[in-house]
Amino acid sequence: MAEAVRQQAEVVRRLKQEKAGPEEIAEQVAKLLEMKAAICPEEGKQKFVLKTPKGARDYNPKQMAIREKVFNIIVSCFKRHGAETIDTPVFELKETLTGKYGEDSKLIYDLKDQGGELLSLRYDLTVPFARYLAMNKISNIKRYHIAKVYRRDNPAMTRGRYREFYQCDFDIAGQYDPMIPDAECLKIVHEILSALQLGDFLIKVNDRRILDGLFAVCGVPDSKFRTICSTVDKLDKITWEDVKSEMVGEKGLSPEVADRIGEYVQLHGGLGLIEELLQDPKLSQNKLAREGLGDMKLLFEYLVLFGISAQISFDLSLARGLDYYTGVIYEAVLLQPQNDHTEESVGVGSVAGGGRYDGLVGMFDPKGRKVPCVGVSIGIERIFSIMEQKAEASEEKVRTTETQVLVASAQKKLLDERLKLVSELWDSGIKAEMLYKKNPKLLNQLQYCEETGIPLVAILGEQELKDGVVKLRDVTTREEVDICRGNLMEEIKRRTCLS
Amino acid sequence: MAEAVRQQAEVVRRLKQEKAGPEEIAEQVAKLLEMKAAICPEEGKQKFVLKTPKGARDYNPKQMAIREKVFNIIVSCFKRHGAETIDTPVFELKETLTGKYGEDSKLIYDLKDQGGELLSLRYDLTVPFARYLAMNKISNIKRYHIAKVYRRDNPAMTRGRYREFYQCDFDIAGQYDPMIPDAECLKIVHEILSALQLGDFLIKVNDRRILDGLFAVCGVPDSKFRTICSTVDKLDKITWEDVKSEMVGEKGLSPEVADRIGEYVQLHGGLGLIEELLQDPKLSQNKLAREGLGDMKLLFEYLVLFGISAQISFDLSLARGLDYYTGVIYEAVLLQPQNDHTEESVGVGSVAGGGRYDGLVGMFDPKGRKVPCVGVSIGIERIFSIMEQKAEASEEKVRTTETQVLVASAQKKLLDERLKLVSELWDSGIKAEMLYKKNPKLLNQLQYCEETGIPLVAILGEQELKDGVVKLRDVTTREEVDICRGNLMEEIKRRTCLS
Incomplete structure (x- = not known):
């Protein structure tokens, strides 16, 4: 029996090496755990088999x-x-x-x-x-x-x-x-x-x-x-x-x-x-x-x-x-x-x-x-x-969200301002996100856009708030323009309509 | 037992009278058929119970x-x-x-x-x-x-x-x-x-x-x-x-x-x-x-x-x-x-x-x-x-299709022309239907629009074909205009965008 377990472990190892489908690997792992459980019931019992039923799959x-x-x-x-x-x-x-x-x-x-x-x-x-x-x-x-x-x-x-x-x-x-x-x-x-x-x-x-x-x-x-x-x-x-x-x-x-x-x-x-x-x-x-x-x-x-x-x-x-x-x-x-x-x-x-x-x-x-x-x-x-x-x-990136703009801040202590702006954007029908952090770093916010394909960033800073503007950044070109707060929605709609 | 069947039949009759939900009626009918089957197995066997499972429903x-x-x-x-x-x-x-x-x-x-x-x-x-x-x-x-x-x-x-x-x-x-x-x-x-x-x-x-x-x-x-x-x-x-x-x-x-x-x-x-x-x-x-x-x-x-x-x-x-x-x-x-x-x-x-x-x-x-x-x-x-x-x-009519135009004919023997036109409309992205009859009556075609809420009818007749036009009829106002065949798609799009 121990030999059978060893062989089964080998099957699993090989499948992983060959980058087999997760479904197939999961099934062979389940078999392995079952065999182990037969030898040592205590150990087997703790292992909960995390998988979808045979022939069914999740969609990511x-x-x-x-x-x-x-x-x-x-x-x-x-x-x-x-x-x-x-x-x-x-x-x-x-x-x-x-x-x-x-x-x-x-x-x-x-x-x-x-x-x-x-x-x-x-x-x-x-x-x-x-x-x-x-x-x-x-x-x-x-x-x-x-x-x-x-x-x-x-x-x-x-x-x-x-x-x-x-x-x-x-x-x-x-x-x-x-x-x-x-x-x-x-x-x-x-x-x-x-x-x-x-x-x-x-x-x-x-x-x-x-x-x-x-x-x-x-x-x-x-x-x-x-x-x-x-x-x-x-x-x-x-x-x-x-x-x-x-x-x-x-x-x-x-x-x-x-x-x-x-x-x-x-x-x-x-x-x-x-x-x-x-x-x-x-x-x-x-x-x-x-x-x-x-x-x-x-x-x-x-x-x-x-x-x-x-x-x-x-x-x-x-x-x-x-x-x-x-x-x-x-x-x-x-x-x-x-x-x-x-x-x-x-x-x-x-x-x-x-x-x-x-x-x-x-x-x-x-x-x-x-x-x-x-x-x-x-x-x-x-x-x-x-x-x-x-x-x-094709290696073309498939976007999984439709977010048009990330509301970001350049300095600390601007959570309230970000919450207010993102809420305004949602209320005017714009697809917007912000990071769920009190004081996120600007770099992390920009990286998030690159990873998820968000095309625009609306950046708030103390100066912008004083001037009644928002800095709108194009993620691809890295160009930044100050947009009057009252024109922001329209500008975002215009830009994401074209892209 | 026969008395129980009689009572159950009464339950069904009352539910129908009270316009109870179809689900409820179906369940009581099923019960009735079951009881009947118990008395007279032959008769019961033929009756197939047509219903959705308890607690489940179709969406029409x-x-x-x-x-x-x-x-x-x-x-x-x-x-x-x-x-x-x-x-x-x-x-x-x-x-x-x-x-x-x-x-x-x-x-x-x-x-x-x-x-x-x-x-x-x-x-x-x-x-x-x-x-x-x-x-x-x-x-x-x-x-x-x-x-x-x-x-x-x-x-x-x-x-x-x-x-x-x-x-x-x-x-x-x-x-x-x-x-x-x-x-x-x-x-x-x-x-x-x-x-x-x-x-x-x-x-x-x-x-x-x-x-x-x-x-x-x-x-x-x-x-x-x-x-x-x-x-x-x-x-x-x-x-x-x-x-x-x-x-x-x-x-x-x-x-x-x-x-x-x-x-x-x-x-x-x-x-x-x-x-x-x-x-x-x-x-x-x-x-x-x-x-x-x-x-x-x-x-x-x-x-x-x-x-x-x-x-x-x-x-x-x-x-x-x-x-x-x-x-x-x-x-x-x-x-x-x-x-x-x-x-x-x-x-x-x-x-x-x-x-x-x-x-x-x-x-x-x-x-x-x-x-x-x-x-x-x-x-x-x-x-x-x-x-x-x-x-x-509200008694407001809920439309169940999005059809913009019905392709209709005013005379007989125009099936081929209708097929050609409806196909052209589909190919240019217009939502179009036609009746699946060789020679439908114009009245029936217009009635179909009224029933299903289709706003426009594109009517073909021998004269229209000769002139290279289509008669476009507004179902609500009953106004008809001859539209040059080349402009038809655009005109339909324009009209159904506004409505």
């Missing part, structure tokens, strides 16, 4: 500044499209989530039964949205919802995946003319990814009805549609040969059927491909496929009008995991790795996805009344990770 | 609009004071919360043990903050944190109290000169309550050291300080006679000791009272009381400089519930009922509270290293309730 002020920037871009896009917002509780009745996520249900966090209702933490924002619509008998809404969701997964946290993570959803519910709201969802993804400046991206589009039609004409038995769907979905990660061998080996398709599927699902293109498939002698015989292709054509026409068709690819290999999609589905991927230096970079991957789900609200409605929905979810955690890496790489 | 778009307004006011105040923000997970290791809340620990929500760590939902934001400081060895920070916390309470939801509710915390951690950060916390409460326009308010201030000193000189045994503290805290709800009888009857003080306490705790005032007590022959003999009074004097001097002392009352009856306070404590109350019409109004009550807690971070630090902290929590749920009641009472 720098990370919050990045998060706020990203949210602002996303929310302003949602608002530009006239969306309202709602919020739902972090937990739902357990039965609300039951039967919505298939196999993934095992990843749901349940609350302990402490008497009363059985509750679970929400797994996504879509099911609570559907519950909300059914409960309030709402048949038309365009809403966004940004909130944390919970999955007992074993995620690779270096890739920006967690057990507690944000979702950023935009959905349009209502009975409308075909593909108009669907096209708007794609326009929104396009606007957000462009505004975030994450580099080139591609939005893949497909339709569940086309996939189902395609499976049918290729000779896949109805009962295997779903499982074959999930095999097809792997085509962006593994080769067609591997996909085929899974279809034949694991899923029991004949090689001929698999080959027929292969001819279709390796296709991708635009309006041209849609036209081609509409003429396809086999596919055009299938009603579902015909409907899906017809709508896909309409969608592309709208995307052309929106001026975004160059970044959209009709891709027959796109299948998406969730069961509840009933029509168009899409997924946005970044085209370049964001960080070439490390292998474990956040890398290329899906940063948004969604589709049409016309049946989900009906599952909640007592009368089975359906509300057609289409929506998109922005993969915000991955975007945070990319932005954080970028911020670190 | 109108409530979200109010929430956003309130948050904006609060966050802009925090930022004006140079605060950073952090975020922590919704759950913590169970042991992180253990031993921090005394008796209230029974109200903590635990997660089910699904293998792995034992977790609990956070009970407040202060303990996670202290854990964060200790874990990251931070000894100086001024941060705010707005997030939901969880308490398995049985709250009166009509009074704006829930099991899932927001806290809005601002704290200053660090070793500073006395009472400067403490005074800033009070300034912040004053700024926020003023900006929210909730009517007159009063901020009561006291100090745990003054209370402890007072108990000592009155002859309360050390072991009873805390329990007597909580009895004193009831003085804002019940009379001195009732408080005294609790002290004597339940807590076992002698009537003489209680009377001596009574002489002090019924006092409230300002600088004058502080000076008086500093001269008090008994109290001035106690070291703790002397320290507390000295600091209180300093605090009031700073509050005078901040210009807010008129709304601050040094109140010896203020004790506050939480154990971890070590110095100054405060609580803000609204002075007028917000709604005189209903008895169950949101009513007068505490809307902010806080104090100094110099020992909490040390409880987490492996070396017991202390980080002095002082902070304030804004009682945001109560404020939401007041604002919601106000909004309802």
Whole structure:
């Protein structure tokens, strides 16, 4: 046992040396302490393990500044499209989530039964949205919802995946003319990814009805549609040969059927491909496929009008995991790795996805009344990770406060005067700070500005007080000007507006 | 049993008639369905109970609009004071919360043990903050944190109290000169309550050291300080006679000791009272009381400089519930009922509270290293309730979107033109919508604007397209002007900036 402890201590030492993530280190330290506690319970007991739960993380002020920037871009896009917002509780009745996520249900966090209702933490924002619509008998809404969701997964946290993570959803519910709201969802993804400046991206589009039609004409038995769907979905990660061998080996398709599927699902293109498939002698015989292709054509026409068709690819290999999609589905991927230096970079991957789900609200409605929905979810955690890496790489200082001016004093015994001035500044809406010291040194006050990025210092001294002025110092240029006290607010506003 | 069901059905019928809260009705309906299910399991099974968990609620778009307004006011105040923000997970290791809340620990929500760590939902934001400081060895920070916390309470939801509710915390951690950060916390409460326009308010201030000193000189045994503290805290709800009888009857003080306490705790005032007590022959003999009074004097001097002392009352009856306070404590109350019409109004009550807690971070630090902290929590749920009641009472329409213009068509077959125009508007940053119909009627489009408060309509017709113009209609005045297509964005921006 002592040897095991020694080895574990070595693991911790190495991780620290390699500057591993604090989460990973904390976990290994916890393990070490546990082992020590087993040998010597007294010692172990005193050590309180200071960590966040597995798969969860704190956001420090720098990370919050990045998060706020990203949210602002996303929310302003949602608002530009006239969306309202709602919020739902972090937990739902357990039965609300039951039967919505298939196999993934095992990843749901349940609350302990402490008497009363059985509750679970929400797994996504879509099911609570559907519950909300059914409960309030709402048949038309365009809403966004940004909130944390919970999955007992074993995620690779270096890739920006967690057990507690944000979702950023935009959905349009209502009975409308075909593909108009669907096209708007794609326009929104396009606007957000462009505004975030994450580099080139591609939005893949497909339709569940086309996939189902395609499976049918290729000779896949109805009962295997779903499982074959999930095999097809792997085509962006593994080769067609591997996909085929899974279809034949694991899923029991004949090689001929698999080959027929292969001819279709390796296709991708635009309006041209849609036209081609509409003429396809086999596919055009299938009603579902015909409907899906017809709508896909309409969608592309709208995307052309929106001026975004160059970044959209009709891709027959796109299948998406969730069961509840009933029509168009899409997924946005970044085209370049964001960080070439490390292998474990956040890398290329899906940063948004969604589709049409016309049946989900009906599952909640007592009368089975359906509300057609289409929506998109922005993969915000991955975007945070990319932005954080970028911020670190650029070495550009991220400000974590918005303070415009520090109220400082050049001599001792001016605390009262500083308190009076800072209070005046606050009351006129200026973002101001002062050091919480009776007699701080001027140098320390100036250093504080340099460290935190405060651009201006309002310096009080006995002479300035006598003259009714304040010495306004520009932290970067070190220029100082005496400003008449009555003009101070205006001058600060003018200067910090320009900078 | 059938009779019980009949009675329960009657309860539901009455609640509906009385227009009770949807939460309350849903709960009684759930009970009814449960009873029905017990009689006839088949029938019960089909009925899925559509509700949010007890004590939790959805926010609809109108409530979200109010929430956003309130948050904006609060966050802009925090930022004006140079605060950073952090975020922590919704759950913590169970042991992180253990031993921090005394008796209230029974109200903590635990997660089910699904293998792995034992977790609990956070009970407040202060303990996670202290854990964060200790874990990251931070000894100086001024941060705010707005997030939901969880308490398995049985709250009166009509009074704006829930099991899932927001806290809005601002704290200053660090070793500073006395009472400067403490005074800033009070300034912040004053700024926020003023900006929210909730009517007159009063901020009561006291100090745990003054209370402890007072108990000592009155002859309360050390072991009873805390329990007597909580009895004193009831003085804002019940009379001195009732408080005294609790002290004597339940807590076992002698009537003489209680009377001596009574002489002090019924006092409230300002600088004058502080000076008086500093001269008090008994109290001035106690070291703790002397320290507390000295600091209180300093605090009031700073509050005078901040210009807010008129709304601050040094109140010896203020004790506050939480154990971890070590110095100054405060609580803000609204002075007028917000709604005189209903008895169950949101009513007068505490809307902010806080104090100094110099020992909490040390409880987490492996070396017991202390980080002095002082902070304030804004009682945001109560404020939401007041604002919601106000909004309802005023009958002023709360807009839930910010859409500036609806793109409409006067004739059929103009979908493509509408899509093109709305896309152009989005791309130039204008908040725009269109109806998701191929050929909507103009009347329906105008009605949509009236319902949702969209101020402008950009109308396309064949003539307008030919002339290269758009008809811009003011929804309120019904005035229409032809605007050259190239000037449209500018004109919309100009008009919606003014309105």
